[in-house]
Amino acid sequence: MTAARDVFGQKGYHAATVDDITRAAGVAKGTFYLYFDEKREVYYDLVRSFLQHVKDIGASVAREVHTPQEFFGRCEQAAQELVRVFIEHHKLARLTYRESMSLDPELERLLRDFYRDLARVEADNIRMGIELGLFRAVDPMICAYAHIGMVERVALALLHEESPPEPRTVVRELLSIAFEGLRKR
Amino acid sequence: MTAARDVFGQKGYHAATVDDITRAAGVAKGTFYLYFDEKREVYYDLVRSFLQHVKDIGASVAREVHTPQEFFGRCEQAAQELVRVFIEHHKLARLTYRESMSLDPELERLLRDFYRDLARVEADNIRMGIELGLFRAVDPMICAYAHIGMVERVALALLHEESPPEPRTVVRELLSIAFEGLRKR
Amino acid sequence: MTAARDVFGQKGYHAATVDDITRAAGVAKGTFYLYFDEKREVYYDLVRSFLQHVKDIGASVAREVHTPQEFFGRCEQAAQELVRVFIEHHKLARLTYRESMSLDPELERLLRDFYRDLARVEADNIRMGIELGLFRAVDPMICAYAHIGMVERVALALLHEESPPEPRTVVRELLSIAFEGLRKR
Amino acid sequence: MTAARDVFGQKGYHAATVDDITRAAGVAKGTFYLYFDEKREVYYDLVRSFLQHVKDIGASVAREVHTPQEFFGRCEQAAQELVRVFIEHHKLARLTYRESMSLDPELERLLRDFYRDLARVEADNIRMGIELGLFRAVDPMICAYAHIGMVERVALALLHEESPPEPRTVVRELLSIAFEGLRKR
DNA sequence: TATGAATGAGAATTCATTCAT
DNA sequence: CATGAATGAATTCTCATTCAT
Numbered sequence: 001m002t003a004a005r006d007v008f009g010q011k012g013y014h015a016a017t018v019d020d021i022t023r024a025a026g027v028a029k030g031t032f033y034l035y036f037d038e039k040r041e042v043y044y045d046l047v048r049s050f051l052q053h054v055k056d057i058g059a060s061v062a063r064e065v066h067t068p069q070e071f072f073g074r075c076e077q078a079a080q081e082l083v084r085v086f087i088e089h090h091k092l093a094r095l096t097y098r099e100s101m102s103l104d105p106e107l108e109r110l111l112r113d114f115y116r117d118l119a120r121v122e123a124d125n126i127r128m129g130i131e132l133g134l135f136r137a138v139d140p141m142i143c144a145y146a147h148i149g150m151v152e153r154v155a156l157a158l159l160h161e162e163s164p165p166e167p168r169t170v171v172r173e174l175l176s177i178a179f180e181g182l183r184k185r
Numbered sequence: 186m187t188a189a190r191d192v193f194g195q196k197g198y199h200a201a202t203v204d205d206i207t208r209a210a211g212v213a214k215g216t217f218y219l220y221f222d223e224k225r226e227v228y229y230d231l232v233r234s235f236l237q238h239v240k241d242i243g244a245s246v247a248r249e250v251h252t253p254q255e256f257f258g259r260c261e262q263a264a265q266e267l268v269r270v271f272i273e274h275h276k277l278a279r280l281t282y283r284e285s286m287s288l289d290p291e292l293e294r295l296l297r298d299f300y301r302d303l304a305r306v307e308a309d310n311i312r313m314g315i316e317l318g319l320f321r322a323v324d325p326m327i328c329a330y331a332h333i334g335m336v337e338r339v340a341l342a343l344l345h346e347e348s349p350p351e352p353r354t355v356v357r358e359l360l361s362i363a364f365e366g367l368r369k370r
Numbered sequence: 371m372t373a374a375r376d377v378f379g380q381k382g383y384h385a386a387t388v389d390d391i392t393r394a395a396g397v398a399k400g401t402f403y404l405y406f407d408e409k410r411e412v413y414y415d416l417v418r419s420f421l422q423h424v425k426d427i428g429a430s431v432a433r434e435v436h437t438p439q440e441f442f443g444r445c446e447q448a449a450q451e452l453v454r455v456f457i458e459h460h461k462l463a464r465l466t467y468r469e470s471m472s473l474d475p476e477l478e479r480l481l482r483d484f485y486r487d488l489a490r491v492e493a494d495n496i497r498m499g500i501e502l503g504l505f506r507a508v509d510p511m512i513c514a515y516a517h518i519g520m521v522e523r524v525a526l527a528l529l530h531e532e533s534p535p536e537p538r539t540v541v542r543e544l545l546s547i548a549f550e551g552l553r554k555r
Numbered sequence: 556m557t558a559a560r561d562v563f564g565q566k567g568y569h570a571a572t573v574d575d576i577t578r579a580a581g582v583a584k585g586t587f588y589l590y591f592d593e594k595r596e597v598y599y600d601l602v603r604s605f606l607q608h609v610k611d612i613g614a615s616v617a618r619e620v621h622t623p624q625e626f627f628g629r630c631e632q633a634a635q636e637l638v639r640v641f642i643e644h645h646k647l648a649r650l651t652y653r654e655s656m657s658l659d660p661e662l663e664r665l666l667r668d669f670y671r672d673l674a675r676v677e678a679d680n681i682r683m684g685i686e687l688g689l690f691r692a693v694d695p696m697i698c699a700y701a702h703i704g705m706v707e708r709v710a711l712a713l714l715h716e717e718s719p720p721e722p723r724t725v726v727r728e729l730l731s732i733a734f735e736g737l738r739k740r
Numbered sequence: 741t742a743t744g745a746a747t748g749a750g751a752a753t754t755c756a757t758t759c760a761t
Numbered sequence: 762c763a764t765g766a767a768t769g770a771a772t773t774c775t776c777a778t779t780c781a782t
Contacts, residue, residue, distance in 0.1 A: 552734050
């Protein structure tokens with residue numbers, strides 16, 4: 001599995017061959033099939049393990065929380081932990097989050113450039129808000145990426161739901177979350 | 186290109202064959218190669234067109250904005266538009282955002298379940314915050330998806346940067362954006 | 371046909387496409403088929419024309435010859451003419467004589483090196499004969515190539531004959547031609 | 556490799572498919588690629604082995620030769636051996652020497668006829684020389700093929716040289732070799 | 741348990757040829 | 762006469778999977 005993680009991380013699912021994996025593991029090709037029924041199986045196992053990791057971190061926030069201090073502490077701890085896991089397992093993270101990015105360098109560049117460009121556009125929007133005196137002095141690029149992520153994840157979640165809520169309502173809620181934040185006043 | 190969009194949307198990049206595409210388009214296989222050099226080329230063209238669409242919407246926010254009212258109006262307009270585009274081109278969106286989801290049904294389910302589970306976990310966290318009297322009464326699931334998206338997009342952006350900023354700082358900024366929102370008080 | 375000669379000469383029969391030829395000729399692809407039934411046809415026509423050229427030169431030797439002087443004169447004239455044609459139509463010559471040489475650079479090098487090496491080996495043999503006082507002071511490399519050509523052409527001719535003569539006899543005759551030459555003494 | 560030799564010998568390089576070869580060898584198509592990276596590779600290996608064979612024979616002439624008798628003996632031995640190899644490996648020989656002859660029956664006939672016609676023309680020239688009392692009573696057809704081979708090989712060698720010698724000189728040398736032979740008097 | 745040679749279905753790509761305009 | 766878009770058969774090469782040793 002270690003070999004598979006390295007190889008998939010390097011080449012992506014499709015470009016990686018069972019040969020690559022067994023060679024990296026220093027075993028013969030047949031040995032692979034003693035432990036996995038199919039090529040997909042290792043891939044699933046790897047993805048699953050990463051996702052479980054992320055889920056566990058999320059679940060840790062609410063455990064044994066009683067006071068506001070504890071709660072905010074846990075939130076920060078979980079967020080830090082999440083970033084740590086992404087960095088430590090960054091190959092697995094990229095593999096999980098966007099198999100196609102390893103499809104080939106050109107597509108990878110296409111997407112990277114897209115996100116950078118879009119983030120810059122949004123950062124400009126945010127800077128304008130700050131200049132207009134409407135927004136706090138946040139870091140525009142981080143905030144831009146955050147907004148992009150918010151929108152794409154919420155939009156994709158809606159695409160999968162059988163009876164999605166009224167888009168207009170969702171947009172209002174999202175904007176309120178982005179503008180007003182969560183904290184009660 | 187319409188045929189390719191349908192076929193890629195249905196099967197994903199790898200599982201879709203040029204044969205599938207030309208059959209869907211009602212032309213012979215060779216005809217494909219009169220218009221595209223490679224299979225990848227159509228795929229790129231499709232992805233590019235979708236991404237450009239999204240970028241254009243983002244750029245529209247700041248155009249001809251003078252007053253706060255105009256600014257917030259534009260923000261909402263853009264957000265609405267973005268959701269509309271995601272829904273209208275949902276096949277293209279899914280194709281662009283997660284090629285691997287179309288790899289096969291099992292992986293698709295794996296990822297969908299992951300996001301749903303994770304969102305529920307985070308929604309519970311948010312509900313706890315509300316119960317503790319710390320948070321406003323937001324929609325917990327929408328907010329949960331928003332948080333997931335924020336974190337994953339920011340984390341992935343950092344993974345690609347050659348000299349990423351101190352993670353601790355980024356986390357603080359993210360939490361402040363999530364808790365306090367953008368609006369100046 | 372001029373365009374075809376250039377293109378075939380450049381790329382060889384198989385690597386040259388009808389598209390290449392028509393593009394070189396500045397006409398549309400369909401036009402090709404107004405003048406030739408198949409791709410092979412132009413190729414044949416080109417090869418045929420070159421071969422006819424060579425045959426005509428050979429036939430010119432014996433025409434209107436009466437005296438020994440005339441005969442030797444014609445021989446030299448024909449030989450000169452032959453070399454001139456090979457040089458002038460060298461692309462066609464190479465095309466005719468070894469289509470496979472244009473197969474790809476690697477095979478071309480393989481064969482060129484072979485002939486050069488073999489000629490050097492034979493040239494050494496000839497030099498030894500000169501040193502032993504057995505041979506006249508001929509140009510060893512030219513003579514070497516001549517010997518190679520003699521043997522390969524005679525051998526190939528025999529391979530095609532249905533009732534080939536006794537190889538031993540052929541070899542004897544060849545050696546006598548090489549050693550003693552043609553001229554009566 | 557045996558199967559490949561047979562198939563290439565039968566159909567020529569281009570007309571032979573990897574399928575043909577593996578079917579002839581009684582193995583599956585994929586097996587081919589366990590032993591060769593590309594189709595060209597087997598072809599090269601076959602050609603190379605034949606050429607090495609020929610080169611070795613040429614090199615054997617000068618080995619351990621001290622007396623004129625030994626020298627002439629070796630020459631005859633090598634020539635005999637050469638013819639033997641051509642006959643034994645005639646498929647390989649034809650493959651090596653003229654891939655295009657196997658292009659298709661029509662071209663094959665075209666070239667065969669050309670050589671036969673040309674040889675007849677040259678044989679007539681030689682007969683005339685004999686009748687004129689200028690030449691010895693050699694076998695006109697063998698001598699004709701020898702002359703054709705001499706000229707074509709020398710001409711092609713010159714075409715490949717970057718600074719070819721003066722054609723006039725080469726022609727003189729060739730004629731002298733053909734008329735006077737090698738042996739010193 | 742481990743091996744690795746063999747398999748063969750499958751996919752991308754090419755290009756000679758056709759034919760409606 | 763000329764065009765060039767469309768065709769689709771054909772070919773090379775890949776690689777997940779099997780199985781006898």
